[in-house]
Amino acid sequence: MSRAIALIDGNSFYCSCERVFDPKLAGKPVIVLSNNDGCAIARTAEAKALGIKMGAPYFQIRDMCRAEGVRVFSSNYTLYGDMSARTNAVYRDFARDVEIYSIDESFLDLSDVRERDRFALAQDLRATVRAWTGIPTCVGLGPTKTLAKLANHIAKTVPDLGGVCDLTDPVQYDHWLCRIHVGELWGIGRASLAKLEAMGVDSVADLRDLDPRPVRKALTVVGERMIHELRGLSCLPLELVPARRKGCAVTRSFSGRVSDRATLEEAVAAHAARLGEKLRRDGLGTDQVTVFYHTSEHDRGEPMRSVSTVVSLPEATNDSLALIKAATHGVAKTWREPGQVPWRYSKAGVITIDLVPLAESPRALIGRLDRERSAPLMAALDACNARWGRGAVVLARAGLSTKRDWNTKFEMRTPRYTTQVSDLPVACA
DNA sequence: TCTGGGGTCCTAGGACCC
DNA sequence: TCTGGGGTCCTAGGACCC
Numbered sequence: 001m002s003r004a005i006a007l008i009d010g011n012s013f014y015c016s017c018e019r020v021f022d023p024k025l026a027g028k029p030v031i032v033l034s035n036n037d038g039c040a041i042a043r044t045a046e047a048k049a050l051g052i053k054m055g056a057p058y059f060q061i062r063d064m065c066r067a068e069g070v071r072v073f074s075s076n077y078t079l080y081g082d083m084s085a086r087t088n089a090v091y092r093d094f095a096r097d098v099e100i101y102s103i104d105e106s107f108l109d110l111s112d113v114r115e116r117d118r119f120a121l122a123q124d125l126r127a128t129v130r131a132w133t134g135i136p137t138c139v140g141l142g143p144t145k146t147l148a149k150l151a152n153h154i155a156k157t158v159p160d161l162g163g164v165c166d167l168t169d170p171v172q173y174d175h176w177l178c179r180i181h182v183g184e185l186w187g188i189g190r191a192s193l194a195k196l197e198a199m200g201v202d203s204v205a206d207l208r209d210l211d212p213r214p215v216r217k218a219l220t221v222v223g224e225r226m227i228h229e230l231r232g233l234s235c236l237p238l239e240l241v242p243a244r245r246k247g248c249a250v251t252r253s254f255s256g257r258v259s260d261r262a263t264l265e266e267a268v269a270a271h272a273a274r275l276g277e278k279l280r281r282d283g284l285g286t287d288q289v290t291v292f293y294h295t296s297e298h299d300r301g302e303p304m305r306s307v308s309t310v311v312s313l314p315e316a317t318n319d320s321l322a323l324i325k326a327a328t329h330g331v332a333k334t335w336r337e338p339g340q341v342p343w344r345y346s347k348a349g350v351i352t353i354d355l356v357p358l359a360e361s362p363r364a365l366i367g368r369l370d371r372e373r374s375a376p377l378m379a380a381l382d383a384c385n386a387r388w389g390r391g392a393v394v395l396a397r398a399g400l401s402t403k404r405d406w407n408t409k410f411e412m413r414t415p416r417y418t419t420q421v422s423d424l425p426v427a428c429a
Numbered sequence: 430t431c432t433g434g435g436g437t438c439c440t441a442g443g444a445c446c447c
Numbered sequence: 448t449c450t451g452g453g454g455t456c457c458t459a460g461g462a463c464c465c
Contacts, residue, residue: 034433041433041465059431075433102465189463220439222462249435256430298432349434409431 003234004118004141004168006095006108007148008125010087011136011156013104014042017083018073020134021417021425029070033058036253036408037074074410080104082418086133094125099238107145107238115168122164142167145236146229149186150176150204177230178205187226192219204230244357245282250274251349254406257296259342261335264293265328267406270398271350272327276320277385280378285316285358289323289350291330296346305343307334314367316356319374320381323350324397389420 010016014032019025029046033039040047040056050068052061058072065072084103091098095108113121122139129137140152147167154176155165167173182201183193195218201207207215208230216224225235250271258264268291279285294306311326311333327350336343384393415423 036431036433038431038433055433057432062431105465187463191462220462222439243437245436247436251434253433296432347433351435408433 001111002115002168003143004110004113004115005143005145005148005238006110006122006125007101007105007140007142007145007152008091008108008129008137009105009152009156010084011138012042012044013084013135014073014075014080015044015047016135017076017080018071018414019044020083021079021414025071029068030073031065031070032073032075033412034075035410036255037411038253041075072412074413076410076413076416078416078419079414083133083135086418087129087135087137090129090132091125093128094121097238097240099240100242107148109238110141118168119164119166122166123162126163136163138163140165140167143232144229144234145238146186146226147173147232150180150184153184154180176204177208178203180204182207185226187222192223195219245284245355247351247353248275248278248284248286248355249349249351250278251292251347251351252408253347254345255409256406257299257344257346258348258406259338259344261331263406264335264345264348265331266397266399267348268293268327268331268350269324269395271348272323273320273395273398275350275352276318276323276378277382279318279352279355279358280382282355283357283359284355285318285361286352286355287313287316287361288354289313289326289330289352291327291334291348291350293331293345293348295343299344299346303339303341303343305336305345309334313369315364315369316358316361317369317371317374318358319369319371319378320395320398321374322369324395328397 015030018030018032027046029050030044031040031047031052032042034041037058039058040052040054040061043052043054047070050064050070080103088098088100088106091106091108095110097109099107101107110118110121118141122141126137126139129135138152138155140148140150140155142148142151151165151167155161155163158165165172167176180203182188182196182204185204188196196207199210199218201210208227210227212224212227215227228235252271254267258267272289288310290308290310292308295302295304309330311330313322313326317323381393385391417423417425
């Protein structure tokens, strides 16, 4: 039996999550904004039809949204993450091997399904996900991941297909590959597209028929793999076990601008505390944090400053207190008192690369951190915040001031319907 | 006023080693 | 004139993804 991979994804996933809990949004244009209510990052078909582009700055489209009755939401990642887990639980009823590729996309191995049953199974999958979670989806089928991704793109953009496109079917394969522009392919961005166009490539079929060797010269091994995948030769296996995370970052734009050191330090400390939470969740640690902060490139004519500095720790840790100390040290050693016109910083963050499993990491001979005390303290902190909600217990340097006026804006955020008892939706019967 | 955040992979080139 | 020949490791930067 031939190999068959399905890629299933949620249509306008974040918007669909909002629609699940507010049926009045059906048929209306809906968008979800990025952190800080900055840009549109999810749009329903109705919103796209109004010309709202991916990544459009909200302040530029606000008036239009009001005039057209677009429903606008801040992002609610707690809700979307939980809805994502629910859809994946359904996928596991349909396939043993599932790769969770992103918050709204998963690959399923359907190789053991008979060819003539695949289309119907995909339709059944869509209907079940819709019934059990409320999320509308599309399914693409192909002999490789690249072709499954392409099939999914076709299923999404050609309404007549009913949400499923099967490129394991030779007729469909021949029909579509010469009709889709190469720029739609997974892995072809702006730079690669320009190179391919210069080589006379227009359709996906054009790329498939190219000699892989010169393509490798231009697009590296990534481009060569793509050609093989388009020909049906699998080069990208399903990643059934998520790879260990290699780096971790917490970075945020400020809701306004920050010019004073105390506020900057508080923000950086809060980011470091959040970084610690993320590392503890995965049992990872780091012995180096990069701290950065900078002014905005949009603030033309103002003094600009961009700072990035690495702070080393004596040994790997995920203790929030140690990370906060390191991060605020990064600010302290780079802080410059402003001149006549102060720098107005727009964003700050804390980044680590080279994460290691904490249990296996070597201990320091000098300056050893007190893991025996830190671990239970951090565990207690995490347990409190898990039980009473994030922010129930906060470390002093990371925002004792109740104002936290640097904090990210979420002015149109819906409740955490599925993960917070106090936010449960009310049903009247 | 207001322009997101967080990842991965690949390559070239330098440093360094024997 | 002529200036070895391989390796490995690390880093910065580019590209792409959701």
